[in-house]
Ligand code: PEP
């Protein structure tokens with residue numbers, strides 16, 4: 001038993017009664033009120049609910065149906081929520097008709113560079129600004145990010161352009177300060193299964209951009225989303241950023257089939273990051289076109305004014321004029337699908 005659909009006639013008392021019953025079995029209820037029906041998602045180890053107990057719930061008059069989801073994720077599943085989730089970030093919807101583009105440098109390097117890039121991506125039509133203040137680098141000797149100083153620069157970029165900020169959180173100890181400055185908290189690929197971190201962001205009300213792990217299956221990725229949602233934060237955006245395969249000609253293999261598949265499995269918005277997906281700047285435009293064609297709700301693009309001198313991911317960063325071209329090239333594809341950019 002995982003999802004309890006109530007009859008349209010169900011009252012608040014009925015809901016309370018069912019919630020109490022679930023709680024007495026050590027389970028929790030997530031209540032989703034639709035225009036016609038209320039759906040109760042049962043959270044916890046529902047495999048221990050016996051058939052008799054399930055039948056007892058079915059017998060409650062206000063209950064229309066009880067469904068067991070075989071899938072291990074519930075709150076993230078399409079079965080639980082039929083309509084697409086649209087997440088509102090400072091008035092900008094992600095998951096709706098408009099394809100939202102998040103652009104900016106890999107890392108916040110310094111104030112001058114960042115503000116300059118922010119102005120340029122804004123002018124080209126980006127709707128979010130990104131940049132890492134805490135960077136997950138493979139080498140401890142590489143640039144690790146400016147930390148809180150970097151967050152302050154991002155806030156300045158937001159003030160300058162009006163673009164909401166997406167930035168990565170790596171450590172639960174930084175959650176308060178990152179949440180103070182960020183509009184969307186990014187959980188990086190390397191932390192997709194950092195469960196303590198997921199539970200922490202699940203307790204905030206900030207939208208979370210959850211990147212797919214380096215070698216994560218779709219199921220593991222959705223389970224990671226479930227960790228966040230199980231703590232109450234339903235605002236999760238999934239970001240495909242390429243997976244490890246035997247291929248070494250590109251940095252990763254961008255799994256675009258994940259996009260239409262996720263659209264079937266989950267109601268959460270899906271964005272694609274072709275920059276990390278391919279690792280080569282000259283492949284970013286064609287893969288962006290393909291991502292929009294596959295049905296992505298947004299793109300995440302690394303842009304730098306001087307990729308040669310970038311402190312991280314220069315080889316996959318596009319210059320502002322290339323970014324402008326990207327925006328122009330994805331527009332007719334989005335429009336052909338009844339969307340806007
Ligand atoms: C990034 O967005 O700069 C980043 C580090 O991404 P990922 O976690 O996908 O490698």
Ligand code: MN
Pocket residue numbers: 106107276302312313
């Ligand atoms: Mn990067």
